[in-house]
Amino acid sequence: xxxxxxxxxxxxxxxxxxxxxxxxxxxxxxxxxxxxxxxxxxxxxxxxxxxxxxxxxxxxxxxxxxxxxxxxxxxxxxxxxxxxxxxxxxxxxxxxxxxxxxxxxxxxxxxxxxxxxxxxxxxxxxxxxxxxxxxxxxxxxxxxxxxxxxxxxxxxxxxxxxxxxxxxxxxxxxxxxxxxxxxxxxxxxxxxxxxxxxxxxxxxxxxxxxxxxxxxxxxxxxxxxxxxxxxxxx
Amino acid sequence: xxxxxxxxxxxxxxxxxxxxxxxxxxxxxxxxxxxxxxxxxxxxxxxxxxxxxxxxxxxxxxxxxxxxxxxxxxxxxxxxxxxxxxxxxxxxxxxxxxxxxxxxxxxxxxxxxxxxxxxxxxxxxxxxxxxxxxxxxxxxxxxxxxxxxxxxxxxxxxxxxxxxxxxxxxxxxxxxxxxxxxxxxxxxxxxxxxxxxxxxxxxxxxxxxxxxxxxxxxxxxxxxxxxxxxxxxx
Numbered sequence: 001x002x003x004x005x006x007x008x009x010x011x012x013x014x015x016x017x018x019x020x021x022x023x024x025x026x027x028x029x030x031x032x033x034x035x036x037x038x039x040x041x042x043x044x045x046x047x048x049x050x051x052x053x054x055x056x057x058x059x060x061x062x063x064x065x066x067x068x069x070x071x072x073x074x075x076x077x078x079x080x081x082x083x084x085x086x087x088x089x090x091x092x093x094x095x096x097x098x099x100x101x102x103x104x105x106x107x108x109x110x111x112x113x114x115x116x117x118x119x120x121x122x123x124x125x126x127x128x129x130x131x132x133x134x135x136x137x138x139x140x141x142x143x144x145x146x147x148x149x150x151x152x153x154x155x156x157x158x159x160x161x162x163x164x165x166x167x168x169x170x171x172x173x174x175x176x177x178x179x180x181x182x183x184x185x186x187x188x189x190x191x192x193x194x195x196x197x198x199x200x201x202x203x204x205x206x207x208x209x210x211x212x213x214x215x216x217x218x219x220x221x222x223x224x225x226x227x228x229x230x231x232x233x234x
Numbered sequence: 235x236x237x238x239x240x241x242x243x244x245x246x247x248x249x250x251x252x253x254x255x256x257x258x259x260x261x262x263x264x265x266x267x268x269x270x271x272x273x274x275x276x277x278x279x280x281x282x283x284x285x286x287x288x289x290x291x292x293x294x295x296x297x298x299x300x301x302x303x304x305x306x307x308x309x310x311x312x313x314x315x316x317x318x319x320x321x322x323x324x325x326x327x328x329x330x331x332x333x334x335x336x337x338x339x340x341x342x343x344x345x346x347x348x349x350x351x352x353x354x355x356x357x358x359x360x361x362x363x364x365x366x367x368x369x370x371x372x373x374x375x376x377x378x379x380x381x382x383x384x385x386x387x388x389x390x391x392x393x394x395x396x397x398x399x400x401x402x403x404x405x406x407x408x409x410x411x412x413x414x415x416x417x418x419x420x421x422x423x424x425x426x427x428x429x430x431x432x433x434x435x436x437x438x439x440x441x442x443x444x445x446x447x448x449x450x451x452x453x454x455x456x457x458x459x460x461x462x463x464x465x466x467x468x
Contacts, residue, residue: 057455065452068319075309085302088319092326173417180411187407187424218299221291 009074013083016066017144020087020094023059024140027094028133030056030101031199035129037105038122038192041112049105056098060091086213090143093202097136100195100202107188107195120185124171128164128196131157135203142207148214148231154207155224161200168193243308247317250300251378254321254328257293258374261328262367264290264335265433269363271339272356272426275346283339290332294325320447324377327436331370334429334436341422341429354419358405362398362430365391369437376441382448382465388441389458395434402427 030049037045067084070076076084111120135157142150172186211219211231219227264283271279301318304310310318345354369391376384406420445453445465453461 054455061452061454068315071305072312072315078306081302081306085305085322088322089326092323169421173421176410176417177414180414183407183410183417187403190421218295220295221288 009070009076009080012066012070012074013080016063016070016084016087019059019063019066020090021140021144023056023063023091023094024136024143026052026056026059027098027101028136028140030098031104031129031133031136034101034104034108035126038108039126043109043112046105046109046112050102050109053098053102056095060095063091064088082213082216086143086209089209090206093205097199097202100199103195104192107192111185111188114184116185118182118185120189122189122192124164124168125189125193125196128161128168128193131161131164132196132199132203135161135200139203139206139210142210146210146214148211151204151207151211151219152224152227152231154204155227158200158204159224161197165193165197243304243310243314246300246304246308247314250297250304250318250321253293253297253300254324255374255378257290257297257325257328258370258377260286260293261290261332261335262370262374264332265338265363265367265370268335268338268342269360272342273360277343277346280339280343280346284336284343287332287336290329294329297325298322316447316450320377320443323443324440327439331433331436334433337429338426341426345419345422348418350419352416352419354423356423356426358398358402359423359427359430362395362402362427365395365398366430366433366437369395369434373437373440373444376444380444380448382445385438385441385445385453386458386461386465388438389461392434392438393458395431399427399431 030052033045034049036042037049067088071081071084074080135154138150138154138157141147142154169190172190176183176186205220208218208220211217211227215230217230219230222230264286267279268283270276271283301322305315305318308314369388372384372388372391375381376388403424406424410417410420439454442452442454445451445461449464451464453464456464
């Protein structure tokens with residue numbers, strides 16, 4: 001990227017990229033804590049996740065602000081501009097992943113604080129969360145290394161996660177049918193698995209922005225076949 | 235905005251603003267059609283909504299592309315840059331509202347095509363949809379007129395819609411408890427009302443970008459009280 005007007009500018013871009021990865025790390029931690037709390041019923045941990053979403057939000061606002069200052073001050077060339085627009089979009093999805101972590105914590109707290117007829121079981125939820133977390137890590141890696149090939153993997157993983165959600169939904173409906181006393185808790189569990197499914201969607205979005213950044217091609221809303229062609233070059 | 239470098243540039247910005255409003259109109263129509271089909275059980279109409287989401291998606295990609303070309307070619311000053319960044323964010327939310335309309339159509343189709351023990355009742359859903367549609371129209375008006383005052387109204391309406399969703403959820407749980415045969419249809423109905431609740435969230439987001447555009451202040455993630463202060467100036 002020879003068109004950078006100064007080393008100072010390179011440093012500014014590098015700082016922003018580092019902050020995005022820090023924000024990603026925080027969001028990842030939020031999901032981990034929410035799922036941990038779900039397994040143990042740790043109310044204090046739920047509360048911590050709920051409270052720390054404000055930190056995720058403020059990181060988004062700060063990075064967004066920095067990006068706009070850089071564009072206005074530096075008037076970057078097209079390739080640098082693409083980096084900045086990619087950051088602006090990426091942090092929107094990271095912020096929403098943070099919201100989903102907060103939702104998981106809220107729902108979990110509701111489940112553990114309500115009178116329950118039986119202990120909640122979150123085995124499938126934990127499996128889904130592991131897939132979603134791996135997707136988020138992969139998307140952040142792709143962002144860090146400008147690796148366009150991740151988009152294909154994430155599109156496939158996302159379909160797997162959608163299937164897992166559909167399976168969880170069917171199972172919850174069966175539970176509810178068999179024993180209507182489980183309805184309330186099952187609905188809360190349903191929203192938790194929906195939140196995890198959305199974390200997968202947002203991670204996929206991030207990997208698609210990286211393709212745009214690297215290849216200059218917008219592959220959102222395209223089929224898996226086309227993504228394969230665009231990212232692998234065959 | 236005296237810093238525009240040319241009339242040509244003004245025209246380009248105006249064209250983009252017009253396209254955003256056209257995209258908003260299409261998304262509004264998608265919601266209306268999905269809700270209409272929900273009331274009448276019109277499968278062909280559901281299919282049309284599902285198919286036309288591709289049109290919403292392609293509008294987003296096109297406008298997004300145009301915005302990036304303008305930034306790269308015109309190197310706009312800060313105030314014009316704010317307009318363009320606002321457009322990029324607004325169309326992301328419009329595209330997601332389109333997704334929610336498509337989800338409503340998919341769920342509605344599932345309900346009408348499954349063997350049902352009783353006719354679905356969508357009276358509350360329709361009421362919620364009317365609130366969400368009014369929010370979307372208000373947000374688009376605010377965008378067209380650069381009206382920062384809408385954000386406060388929309389924040390309040392959004393809280394009302396969240397309450398409506400909570401009430402609908404409680405009612406659906408009651409139905410399911412009383413008669414487990416309604417569980418499957420109730421879950422589909424629950425996802426429809428969740429989709430409508432999200433349309434409200436996205437409309438609120440759009441009105442917040444307008445505040446940023448007009449006042450240069452980012453009011454996302456702030457309390458209603460603070461929004462009141464920032465947008466009304468007292």
